[in-house]
Amino acid sequence: MALTNEILKEKLTEKFGEALTNWEEPYGMLAVTAPAEMNLKVMQHLYDDDSTRFRFLTDLTAVHYPERKGEELCVVYHLHSLENNVRLRMKVYVPIEKPDVFTATQLFSGANWMERETYDNFGVNFVGHPNLTRILNVDEMDYFPMRKEYRMEDPTRIDKDDEMFGRGGTVA
Amino acid sequence: MTEQQNHIQLAEESLAKQSTTLNLGPTHPATHGVFQNIMEIDGEKVLSTVPTIGYIHRAFEKIAERRPYYQITPLTDRLNYCSAPINNMGWHMTIEKLLNIKTPKRVDYMRVIIMELARIADHLICNSVVAVDTGALTGFTYVFQWRELIYEIYEEVCGSRLTTNIGRVGGFERNFSKVAWEKIDKFMEGFPKVMREFEALLNRNRIFMERCIGAGPISAERALNYSMTGPNLRAAGVDYDVRVAQPYSSYEDFDFKIPVGTTGDVYDRYMVRNDEIWESYKIIQQALEKITKLEQEDPAQKDIFYAPEADHFHLPAKEDVYTKMEALIYHFKMIMGEIEVLPGEVYHAVEGANGELGYYLISDGGRTPYRLHFRRPCFIYYQAYPEIVSGGLLSDAIITLSSLNVIAGELDA
Numbered sequence: 385m386a387l388t389n390e391i392l393k394e395k396l397t398e399k400f401g402e403a404l405t406n407w408e409e410p411y412g413m414l415a416v417t418a419p420a421e422m423n424l425k426v427m428q429h430l431y432d433d434d435s436t437r438f439r440f441l442t443d444l445t446a447v448h449y450p451e452r453k454g455e456e457l458c459v460v461y462h463l464h465s466l467e468n469n470v471r472l473r474m475k476v477y478v479p480i481e482k483p484d485v486f487t488a489t490q491l492f493s494g495a496n497w498m499e500r501e502t503y504d505n506f507g508v509n510f511v512g513h514p515n516l517t518r519i520l521n522v523d524e525m526d527y528f529p530m531r532k533e534y535r536m537e538d539p540t541r542i543d544k545d546d547e548m549f550g551r552g553g554t555v556a
Numbered sequence: 557m558t559e560q561q562n563h564i565q566l567a568e569e570s571l572a573k574q575s576t577t578l579n580l581g582p583t584h585p586a587t588h589g590v591f592q593n594i595m596e597i598d599g600e601k602v603l604s605t606v607p608t609i610g611y612i613h614r615a616f617e618k619i620a621e622r623r624p625y626y627q628i629t630p631l632t633d634r635l636n637y638c639s640a641p642i643n644n645m646g647w648h649m650t651i652e653k654l655l656n657i658k659t660p661k662r663v664d665y666m667r668v669i670i671m672e673l674a675r676i677a678d679h680l681i682c683n684s685v686v687a688v689d690t691g692a693l694t695g696f697t698y699v700f701q702w703r704e705l706i707y708e709i710y711e712e713v714c715g716s717r718l719t720t721n722i723g724r725v726g727g728f729e730r731n732f733s734k735v736a737w738e739k740i741d742k743f744m745e746g747f748p749k750v751m752r753e754f755e756a757l758l759n760r761n762r763i764f765m766e767r768c769i770g771a772g773p774i775s776a777e778r779a780l781n782y783s784m785t786g787p788n789l790r791a792a793g794v795d796y797d798v799r800v801a802q803p804y805s806s807y808e809d810f811d812f813k814i815p816v817g818t819t820g821d822v823y824d825r826y827m828v829r830n831d832e833i834w835e836s837y838k839i840i841q842q843a844l845e846k847i848t849k850l851e852q853e854d855p856a857q858k859d860i861f862y863a864p865e866a867d868h869f870h871l872p873a874k875e876d877v878y879t880k881m882e883a884l885i886y887h888f889k890m891i892m893g894e895i896e897v898l899p900g901e902v903y904h905a906v907e908g909a910n911g912e913l914g915y916y917l918i919s920d921g922g923r924t925p926y927r928l929h930f931r932r933p934c935f936i937y938y939q940a941y942p943e944i945v946s947g948g949l950l951s952d953a954i955i956t957l958s959s960l961n962v963i964a965g966e967l968d969a
Binding site: 410411413415439440441442443445447448460462466469471473492493494495496497498501505518519520521522524529530534536 | 559560609610613615617618619621622653654778780781782783784794796801802900901902903905912914916918926927929931935936937938939940943968969
């Protein structure tokens with residue numbers, strides 16, 4: 385039986401029950417939120433289960449939502465089951481004070497640099513990563529540049545306020 | 557952040573050890589880009605290598621958070637600059653997916669022509685550079701004349717050559733000119749002969765084969781585990797191609813094969829790219845036929861070069877801007893970036909010349925993306941390089957690097 389989004393959702397709910405939340409299907413791709421400590425369990429299950437076989441990590445990145453208190457950083461995994469040609473987006477939210485997520489490097493060798501890039505840009509701490517160091521930015525950098533509090537422009541400029549980009553903001 | 561002085565400090569064991577440390581790069585004629593490899597070599601054998609990347613990191617993802625959508629297209633140019641049109645089209649298609657815009661068939665086919673030309677240009681560079689690194693400069697200079705013609709076609713369509721900024725959301729900025737069609741015809745006519753000569757020079761060339769077969773191999777399992785995509789994955793024997801798996805831009809209308817290799821070595825990668833050039837050529841042929849058929853059935857098709865529902869993203873014709881009030885207002889609105897899109901979250905992948913090029917876009921309804929992430933195939937498969945080359949010869953490491961087609965712009969974003 386061909387794997388579809390509905391079947392996949394059913395299978396995952398059957399296995400993990402209420403732990404997986406926020407089921408969505410934007411633009412045809414199934415998306416789900418998992419608790420931070422369960423990310424590896426879910427991926428391992430998807431990897432091993434013969435009916436799903438999600439054995440390809442397409443992408444790994446993070447998003448910063450400063451207004452979501454307690455879950456500011458969101459780590460996004462894009463998994464792909466090549467045999468079934470089904471994609472899955474899995475999200476994991478962590479607080480910015482303690483951004484600990486288990487590493488996926490044991491499962492996917494390709495996660496190594498993707499996690500280093502995510503650490504470099506957002507400061508997500510991938511627990512168990514073999515070499516979690518900066519990869520694109522200079523080693524001496526002491527902040528995580530993709531977080532929203534680091535603005536591109538000179539902060540004293542008012543003509544580059546958020547309002548100019550359609551997001552409310554304040555103009556002095 | 558404070559500036560630090562990095563003094564050279566030799567590790568204590570560096571005097572006692574038997575192997576040599578070799579710095580390959582960051583600027584070295586054999587690396588074809590700015591990246592460094594610190595290799596431990598024993599004679600000619602590579603023991604281990606540590607790649608250092610990020611020399612041309614330009615923070616595109618951060619910049620993209622402060623740019624209106626149309627200003628992000630030039631950023632995508634600079635990812636894989638050997639096939640910039642594919643990046644541009646991928647980005648336009650991402651926005652079209654977000655806005656649910658359906659492009660007309662003729663636009664799809666025109667895009668396919670440009671994208672496949674870009675793929676041919678990219679593969680020509682990669683393959684001929686592999687030949688250069690094995691000592692054959694002739695093929696490189698010979699096929700570059702045809703890459704030049706492809707660049708002239710871009711120039712006719714969009715006005716620029718390397719970093720193209722080609723196309724717009726919904727289609728193209730203008731219809732292809734008569735000269736553009738003529739140049740495409742010229743390419744289709746002359747290219748097969750040249751390609752066959754290039755193949756005759758290398759494909760069964762004893763020296764080339766001895767040099768490439770068995771150099772830098774990777775198994776299908778490891779390639780998948782490393783999230784490799786594109787010709788490098790197919791050379792290892794996995795028939796994954798985004799054009800077939802999740803067709804975009806009407807690729808489902810075309811009849812083409814996915815060439816695969818078996819051992820994933822330099823020769824297989826070369827042959828897969830070589831065969832893909834022929835498949836791309838076939839696709840362009842079919843696209844030209846399809847466009848001719850569309851135009852024969854309905855002559856009005858000749859003027860269709862963008863989706864009408866995307867006109868909020870499409871600059872009005874210049875003569876209208878100068879003569880019509882409404883067109884002037886729209887022009888101003890678009891240039892000032894005052895076009896807002898719906899909130900949404902979309903991942904769109906295209907088959908770039910190097911592999912799956914993905915755009916992960918989160919829009920919160922503002923005029924710029926809330927977050928944009930590029931899935932850059934180079935960045936992901938280059939991490940397999942230490943594993944591929946360790947245990948092999950130093951000279952094999954060089955041709956492996958060029959046959960993986962690592963493009964510094966895409967690597968470092």
